[in-house]
Amino acid sequence: MEQKCIYCGKNHDLSESDIIPDALTNARIFNNNVCRIEHNNRFSDMFESKVIEALAFITNELDIKSSKGKNYASYDAVITIEGTDYNLKLHGDNEIFNRRVIKSSDNTQMISSYDKAVKIAKDESKVHPLDVNTIELEKKVKINNAIFFDTAMYRMLSKIAYEWYCSKNNISGYYNEFEDIVKFITTGTGANPVSIIQEMEIYKMIDAEVNLGSHVLLAFEKNNGEIDVIISLFGLLIYRVIVTKNKPNDCSNNFLYTELRTDSSRRELIHHSLDEVQQKFFDILAPKNFVSAGIVNGVSIMIPKKIEPIPNAELYPILFNLIKYFICADEDATGPNEKVNDIFLNQLKNITQASTLQKKSIKRFVNEIFYEGHEKIRLNPQSSNKKATILFYSVYLIGLSQEICLDDRILQKILKEGLECAADAEFIVDDEMENKLKNIMMSDKNYSDVLEKGAEKVKNWKN
Numbered sequence: 291m292e293q294k295c296i297y298c299g300k301n302h303d304l305s306e307s308d309i310i311p312d313a314l315t316n317a318r319i320f321n322n323n324v325c326r327i328e329h330n331n332r333f334s335d336m337f338e339s340k341v342i343e344a345l346a347f348i349t350n351e352l353d354i355k356s357s358k359g360k361n362y363a364s365y366d367a368v369i370t371i372e373g374t375d376y377n378l379k380l381h382g383d384n385e386i387f388n389r390r391v392i393k394s395s396d397n398t399q400m401i402s403s404y405d406k407a408v409k410i411a412k413d414e415s416k417v418h419p420l421d422v423n424t425i426e427l428e429k430k431v432k433i434n435n436a437i438f439f440d441t442a443m444y445r446m447l448s449k450i451a452y453e454w455y456c457s458k459n460n461i462s463g464y465y466n467e468f469e470d471i472v473k474f475i476t477t478g479t480g481a482n483p484v485s486i487i488q489e490m491e492i493y494k495m496i497d498a499e500v501n502l503g504s505h506v507l508l509a510f511e512k513n514n515g516e517i518d519v520i521i522s523l524f525g526l527l528i529y530r531v532i533v534t535k536n537k538p539n540d541c542s543n544n545f546l547y548t549e550l551r552t553d554s555s556r557r558e559l560i561h562h563s564l565d566e567v568q569q570k571f572f573d574i575l576a577p578k579n580f581v582s583a584g585i586v587n588g589v590s591i592m593i594p595k596k597i598e599p600i601p602n603a604e605l606y607p608i609l610f611n612l613i614k615y616f617i618c619a620d621e622d623a624t625g626p627n628e629k630v631n632d633i634f635l636n637q638l639k640n641i642t643q644a645s646t647l648q649k650k651s652i653k654r655f656v657n658e659i660f661y662e663g664h665e666k667i668r669l670n671p672q673s674s675n676k677k678a679t680i681l682f683y684s685v686y687l688i689g690l691s692q693e694i695c696l697d698d699r700i701l702q703k704i705l706k707e708g709l710e711c712a713a714d715a716e717f718i719v720d721d722e723m724e725n726k727l728k729n730i731m732m733s734d735k736n737y738s739d740v741l742e743k744g745a746e747k748v749k750n751w752k753n
């Protein structure tokens with residue numbers, strides 16, 4: 291079939307459009323039927339870059355960065371040190387003092403390495419030494435939650451839903467049935483097709499099924515032919531996008547699921563309809579798929595016939611339930627309210643406090659803290675940073691371990707054994723746990739050396 295832009299029908303100068311902006315996912319997905327300038331590049335300036343910039347703190351927490359850039363996106367933070375505020379642009383939360391000069395918000399104080407400070411002040415008596423390992427340090431990050439209810443966000447979500455649905459249906463060219471959503475994406479005017487799911491149980495169901503920080507896309511058809519796409523953005527908020535009230539006949543795949551994880555792996559399902567897939571799924575459980583294995587004490591024993599296993603079978607029952615809810619629910623929010631804000635804060639807390647104990651985040655942490663020529667690590671009992679503490683503790687465990695070379699399996703083993711010693715059943719990093727982990731490390735008089743040893747092993751861990 292001839293390739294044409296799904297927004298304007300143009301058949302030349304087409305490009306590969308990142309359905310979800312590259313800076314917001316480590317697992318890229320594409321639609322190839324989008325013209326290069328008008329409906330790909332321009333969207334970036336029109337709404338995508340605004341969203342990307344506002345979500346920099348989240349993408350940093352999840353170790354997500356654009357495949358094009360070298361650095362993680364920067365975000366604004368206020369660090370309070372000995373009562374003075376310092377405004378900083380941070381890339382990751384571990385590099386506050388990393389070889390730079392920082393100025394206080396009122397421009398009266400400056401922090402840098404001692405040598406540099408003396409050079410700048412030209413007078414050693416004006417320089418006041420600070421021990422970064424013992425000073426009290428408070429970091430505040432302003433999360434611009436307004437972005438989640440901004441037209442730029444709604445346009446981006448509409449674009450994601452539309453391009454994804456079209457790509458799964460091999461749509462080429464523009465169809466009138468998509469007039470409303472195309473108008474909203476391209477101009478930001480007309481009816482907003484996006485609403486917000488405000489049922490906490492739905493968030494819990496999805497959280498239980500997918501990895502932390504994943505994006506989830508789910509498409510289904512309502513009885514009246516309307517196509518909805520549900521988008522869970524990092525698990526922070528779940529949105530519903532009405533792609534069309536009336537689908538074109540060419541769209542035959544209307545039960546779609548894509549899950550994009552932060553480690554770039556994914557799960558995907560593609561079927562014609564909910565009815566078809568329910569039929570398929572329950573057929574497997576039907577009596578005709580069982581054969582008699584004989585009669586024992588008068589009871590006939592039936593065993594399942596050998597059948598092809600369905601990939602991702604565990605997902606289907608959950609999706610059936612979710613779709614049942616989404617088809618009937620008419621209580622979506624159209625903007626922020628108390629309920630939505632509570633959900634958002636709760637989900638944000640989960641993401642920022644959960645330990646992201648995977649290779650990528652540990653490697654990044656070690657590169658930022660244990661850089662060439664860094665000072666010996668001494669933990670600061672006064673400062674609180676749960677993510678850093680759990681990462682320090684992980685490096686400490688790696689340092690203690692007899693294993694010389696790391697791989698994913700060995701890392702998980704080391705962490706599991708080490709964390710089980712610290713926690714009884716569930717591992718929740720609250721203030722108490724943070725202090726406990728710090729105390730375990732600091733009561734070991736060699737802990738600084740153990741950390742170095744652990745960091746060395748992490749650095750030697752080849753990709």
Ligand SMILES: [Zn+2]
Nearest residue numbers: 295298325329
């Ligand atoms: Zn176009």
